[in-house]
Amino acid sequence: MEVATQSAEALKRQIATTEEELKRLKEQLAVVEAQSSIEKAVDGLELGAGPVTTGKWPLELEEYKRYGRQMIVPSIGIQGQLRLKAASVLIVGAGGLGCPAAAYVAGAGVGTLGIVDGDTVETSNLHRQILHNTAKVGMKKVDKIVEKYDLVLDCTDHPTSRYLISDICILLCKPLISASALRTDGQLIVLNSPPLPTGDASGGPCYRCVFPKPPPAESVVSCGDGGILGPVVGTMGVLQALEAIKLITSGKLLAREGEKADDASMLLFSANSNPPFRSVRLRARRAKCFACSAEGGLTLEGLSSGSLDYVLFCGVTTPVKILEPEERIEAREYERILKEGNRRDHLLVDVREKVQFDICSIEGSVNVPFSTLQGSGGLAAEGEMPAWIPEALPSDAPIYLVCRLGNDSQIIARKLKENGLGKDSRYIGDLKDGLKAWKEQVDNSWPEY
Amino acid sequence: MASEETIPIIVEFTGGLEMLFSDERKHRLAVPAKDSKGNAVTVGWLVDYLCEEIMKDNRKEMFVLDGHVRPGILVLINDADWELEGEASYALQPNDNILFVSTLHGG
Numbered sequence: 389m390e391v392a393t394q395s396a397e398a399l400k401r402q403i404a405t406t407e408e409e410l411k412r413l414k415e416q417l418a419v420v421e422a423q424s425s426i427e428k429a430v431d432g433l434e435l436g437a438g439p440v441t442t443g444k445w446p447l448e449l450e451e452y453k454r455y456g457r458q459m460i461v462p463s464i465g466i467q468g469q470l471r472l473k474a475a476s477v478l479i480v481g482a483g484g485l486g487c488p489a490a491a492y493v494a495g496a497g498v499g500t501l502g503i504v505d506g507d508t509v510e511t512s513n514l515h516r517q518i519l520h521n522t523a524k525v526g527m528k529k530v531d532k533i534v535e536k537y538d539l540v541l542d543c544t545d546h547p548t549s550r551y552l553i554s555d556i557c558i559l560l561c562k563p564l565i566s567a568s569a570l571r572t573d574g575q576l577i578v579l580n581s582p583p584l585p586t587g588d589a590s591g592g593p594c595y596r597c598v599f600p601k602p603p604p605a606e607s608v609v610s611c612g613d614g615g616i617l618g619p620v621v622g623t624m625g626v627l628q629a630l631e632a633i634k635l636i637t638s639g640k641l642l643a644r645e646g647e648k649a650d651d652a653s654m655l656l657f658s659a660n661s662n663p664p665f666r667s668v669r670l671r672a673r674r675a676k677c678f679a680c681s682a683e684g685g686l687t688l689e690g691l692s693s694g695s696l697d698y699v700l701f702c703g704v705t706t707p708v709k710i711l712e713p714e715e716r717i718e719a720r721e722y723e724r725i726l727k728e729g730n731r732r733d734h735l736l737v738d739v740r741e742k743v744q745f746d747i748c749s750i751e752g753s754v755n756v757p758f759s760t761l762q763g764s765g766g767l768a769a770e771g772e773m774p775a776w777i778p779e780a781l782p783s784d785a786p787i788y789l790v791c792r793l794g795n796d797s798q799i800i801a802r803k804l805k806e807n808g809l810g811k812d813s814r815y816i817g818d819l820k821d822g823l824k825a826w827k828e829q830v831d832n833s834w835p836e837y
Numbered sequence: 838m839a840s841e842e843t844i845p846i847i848v849e850f851t852g853g854l855e856m857l858f859s860d861e862r863k864h865r866l867a868v869p870a871k872d873s874k875g876n877a878v879t880v881g882w883l884v885d886y887l888c889e890e891i892m893k894d895n896r897k898e899m900f901v902l903d904g905h906v907r908p909g910i911l912v913l914i915n916d917a918d919w920e921l922e923g924e925a926s927y928a929l930q931p932n933d934n935i936l937f938v939s940t941l942h943g944g
Contacts, residue, residue, distance in 0.1 A: 485944040545944040547909075568941040573852055575941050598918075599940060603909025607899060609853065611943040621944065654911075656938060658851055661862060668936070669917040759856065763894040 446470055455497050468637030469497060475636045476500035478537035480553055484611070484621035485567050485628065486543035492629030493541075498636070502537055534560055538641045541628050542566040545610060547602050548698045554579060554595030555696070558586060558679045559688045563641065565631045566595065567624040570614050572659035574624035577670070578631055578652070580680070582643035587682030589673050592649045597674040605703035620659050627655065649673075708795040710802050715817040719825040722788060726752075734786040735777065739800045740823075744792065748835050750826065758796045767807050774809075786815035794822035843867040844878075844931045848887065852939030854910065857894045864891065868929065880914065880935060881925030900937075911938040 445452070447469065452459075459469045477498050479486045482505040494501050534540060534556050542553045542564060550566065557564040563581040567574065577598065584591030611621075635641060652670040678684045690696055717725075725734065736753040738745055745755040756776045760766040768774045777787075787804065789797040797818035810816045819825065827834035848864045855862045872882050888901055899907065906912055912919040913936040914927055929935075 481944055483944050543944050545942060547942050550942065568944055570853065570941040570943040573941060575852070575938075598911070599909065601908035603907065603940060604898075604902065607907065607909060607939075608942055614853070614943070616943055624944075654938075656851060658862075661851070666916070668911075668913045668938075669921065671918045671920045762896055763857075 447473070451497065458496065464633075464637050471636050471639060472497045472633065473499045475539065475641065476502070476537045477539045477541065477632055477636075478502040478504065478534055479541045479543055480504045480549070481543035481545065483543060483545060484569065484616065484618065485625040486541070488622045488625035489541050489543055489567075489628045489632075492626055493632055496629070496633050498632075500537070534562065537562065539632055539635060540564050541632060543625065543628065547608060547702045550595055551602065551701065552698045555679050555686055555691060557583070558594050559686065559691065561585060561643070563592070563635055564595075565628045565635075567628045569616060569621035569624045570609060570611060572617055572620055574620055574627075574657040576624055576627050576631070576655040576657070578635070581635065581640060581652075582647045582649055583641075584643045584647070586680050586684060586686070589675070590646075590648050591643065591673055591680060593652050593671060593673045594677065594680045596679045597672075597677050598652075598654075598670055600674065600677070602702040605705045608702075608705075617659065620657070623657060627657075708798050710798040711818060715801060716794075716798075716820040717788065717817055719819055719821070719829040722819055722826075723830045733782075734788060735781055736788045736790060737776070737800075739789055739791045739796050744837075747837055748823075750790065750823075753790065758791065758800065761800055761803065767803075777809075783812040784814050786817070789816075789818040790826075791818075791822045793824055794818060794820055797822060842870040844870050844929060846883075846929055846932065847934045848883070848891075849934065849936045850939075851936065852941055854900070854937050854939045857892055857896060857899055858887075859893055866891070877928045879925060879929065880912065880919060880927045883929060883935060884912075884925070906937075909940045911940065912936070913938065 446466070447455075451469075451473075455469050458464055459466055475498050477493050477500070479490050479493070479502065482490070482503050486503065486505065490501060490503055534553075540553060540557050540562050542550055544550060544553065545568075550568075554564060554566070556562075557580050561580075561583040563583045564579040565576075566579055567576045569575070577595075579592060579598075580594050581592040582590070649672060652672065653667050654670055656666045656668065658664055658666075673680050675681055676683060679686045686696075722736070736750060738749055738753045738755050739758045739761065740755070741757045741759060742755055745757075749755065754776055756766055756774075766774060766776070787809065789801045789804075791797040791800075801816050801818045804810065804816050821828075823834065824836070827836055845865070845867050848866055850858050850862055850864075858864065868878060868883065868886060870878065872878050878886075884901060884906055888897055892900065900910070901907060912924075914922045915934050916936070919925075919927060
């Protein structure tokens with residue numbers, strides 16, 4: 389009997405080990421399959437590397453089938469298709485704009501496609517980066533050069549790169565299709581078209597003509613902080629591909645002698661507006677533009693020597709450092725306060741926007757959004773208590789502030805003190821590193837978003 | 838004597854600027870036809886008026902910086918860059934559409 393039990397145990401262990409092994413093999417298979425599907429997709433993009441044409445017809449028979457429906461559109465035609473095949477397009481930024489743009493540029497039959505990106509792919513981006521899948525997370529993206537291409541698509545996500553790319557396109561006489569998106573809004577501009585040399589007022593305006601001064605760094609909101617809807621940024625990326633196809637097929641990659649720029653325009657997209665699309669007329673080249681005018685100071689030498697500091701030009705936001713160490717507590721310290729005390733002994737104010745507070749919050753905390761406190765309301769007239777402080781809260785009870793990362797909470801802590809809420813020897817301070825630290829130190833089930 | 842006469846205009850905000858204006862993208866306003874000195878009101882005057890009369894938010898520097906519309910904001914008069922229309926000196930006309938667009942950078 390004992391022998392049988394032992395043998396059963398041994399078999400169970402063996403089954404468990406084998407199941408573990410099977411699971412591991414299945415995971416490996418999934419990764420290999422995902423990679424091969426990506427490789428296939430990438431192979432498909434390199435149409436220029438395919439077999440040479442037979443000579444009788446300018447395209448491969450397969451290509452007539454593949455692009456037939458596009459070629460019978462009057463504005464494309466066989467000439468347009470041949471131009472697409474001969475064209476090379478560089479996409480800078482392989483995120484929410486770059487991925488759909490690349491898919492449609494490639495799908496239209498553009499002969500050479502380059503994709504540059506300095507970032508690594510993060511899981512938080514996957515809802516809008518349709519060419520990636522989880523197997524590629526953590527993989528470094530590709531790196532190439534503008535010079536080798538006919539046309540550039542700016543699909544990056546920061547003013548720094550936008551000024552840099554525009555400057556390079558001006559110096560190398562390449563048209564530039566620039567798009568951006570945030571929340572439910574998108575913007576699209578075709579720049580430097582026609583791509584005439586610097587000093588030629590007939591050329592299309594550059595990014596600096598439209599935005600000579602960069603916005604203050606603190607006014608720049610990223611998709612990570614402000615949020616983004618996949619189809620919104622996808623729409624903008626697809627529109628970039630469309631503009632690329634229009635420029636290529638109409639033969640506008642190179643400026644023709646004596647060509648005048650059409651009025652430059654910017655397309656605005658607001659998913660929640662009616663109508664959602666709106667086109668506005670922009671100015672022509674700026675007579676004193678730093679990049680594209682005759683008297684501007686921009687040169688290829690200056691650019692390649694690194695004498696232009698784009699990061700400095702656009703400004704940098706440094707981590708907020710307003711509070712003194714004694715005005716800040718660790719997340720684990722707050723947990724101890726919660727356990728030892730009673731909730732009425734203190735107040736935890738979460739200053740994230742309501743939409744974030746609704747996702748997850750620490751039990752017992754009250755939500756007073758940063759925008760409310762910084763904006764119109766949230767603080768009472770001098771000598772009075774703001775409405776969000778419970779009446780039952782003793783006047784010397786500590787107020788702790790918390791936010792996502794521990795920046796906004798410092799600003800508000802200082803503001804509350806300046807507003808006189810710290811009198812009566814009330815402690816006002818924040819949770820260092822915000823809810824990020826709460827997850828790391830206290831509650832690893834916290835849903836970080 | 839300032840005139841009582843007003844002119845109807847539409848002021849719109851997009852690209853996040855609406856957050857500074859009570860989260861309203863479109864504002865139908867009746868603004869005085871003349872400023873305090875009796876001159877016809879301009880877009881430059883309108884920028885100050887919006888800051889003082891319409892914006893409830895305290896973060897004025899997100900809209901006006903050093904006396905000018907903050908860098909990164911495009912001003913469009915009837916869907917054309919205000920630089921095509923004389924910038925701040927453009928005199929407001931009845932039913933003008935003035936659009937303030939904050940540049941986006943995300944991608």
